[in-house]
Amino acid sequence: MISARLTLVACGVLIACSAVAQSYPNRPIRLVSPYAPGGGTDFFSRLVGQKLSEALGASIVTDNRPGAGGVIGADIVAKSQPDGYTLLMSSPSPLVVSPHLLKRMPYDPQKDLAPVVWIAAVPALMAVHPSVPAKSVAEFIALAKSKPGQLTYSSSGNGGTGHLAGALFDLGAGTKMIHVPYKGTGPATTALLANEVTLSFSEAIALLPHIKSGRLRALAITTLKRSSIMPELPTVAETIPGYTAGPWYGILVPAKTPADIIAKLNGAVNAILRTPDIQSNLANSGAEAKGGTPADMAIQIKEESERWGRVIREAKIQVE
DSSP states (O other): OHHHHHHHHHHTSSSOHHHHHHHOOSSOEEEEEOSOTTSHHHHHHHHHHHHHHHHHTSOEEEEEOOOGGGHHHHHHHHTSOSSSSEEEEEOSIIIIIHHHHOSSOSSOHHHHEEEEEEEEEOOEEEEEOTTSOOOSHHHHHHHHHHSTTTOEEEESSTTSHHHHHHHHHHHHHTOOOEEEEOSSHHHHHHHHHTTSSSEEEEEHHHHHHHHHTTSSEEEEESSSSOOTTSTTSOBGGGTSTTOOOOOEEEEEEETTOOHHHHHHHHHHHHHHHTSHHHHHHHHHTTOEEOOOOHHHHHHHHHHHHHHHHHHHHHHTOOOO
16 A cells, blocks of 8 residues: 555555556657757757657647756756656756856756767867968967967857867867856857957858858868768877767756656657667768667766766866
8 A cells, every 4th residue: 555655655656657658748848959940959859859759649848948058947847846848858968067067056967967869979070260270280289389378269158069169179189278158059150250260169060061061161070980971081180199079969857757758758759769760860960860769878877977077187278
């Protein structure tokens, strides 16, 4: 009797947990994207959100909540009701970077949020405004060393993957650039297009149209191996051995969300990632579909947290 009551309390309603999953969803779902429109997080929110809406038979509304490197949006989800009706589409920043940067975090990523599924890993490009004279990574390093503390790079915010990519570049190249944070990849890209900053390490999804139009120049890709989207483009690692930095995306929910609901969402997204149109869409942007179990994503979060924690300490990065 006590066990049965505990099950009912855990589900939050006077029915069995499995019945909750069977009836879920029966109202619109909010998918929080913790950055401004125009970046990779927003792209995946809308791409996966549309397909997930069709799979679940419920409306999914993307809610952009930018600020603090994704922390504001992630905090909204962490403090939401654990009922499966508030999801987070996250990049690494609010999960594995901000905890090492901020003195006070409003939530604990590994305690207050539950992984649902790892969606994709995306290559980032090292791109400059065409007015920058450097045509290669080596030439850019020489330029940066000739102007220590003068060259700037934009990112989606403090603690974003672009911020850490720049810090890792400085460590490997022995350069010293100035980081300029924005509220999302979209604004960071706009700043580069306007020649307000020298450089950006951003998702290929966001930069490719501008590179193809000639409004930006790509110097390198941040994956360890060259990518099929621009096979002629060298990797940063060809100049700085071992260099790799790039965003990935996944869906999370508030902790204590019923396991049946998490399993239903996980199964739906894994099926979506296997569809030909999604596979084609991801391939065209250079993204690698991931999928897998919630445990797979939990391992990714733990390993990335340890990795970027070391970079932050070595680079002595501080954010007020």
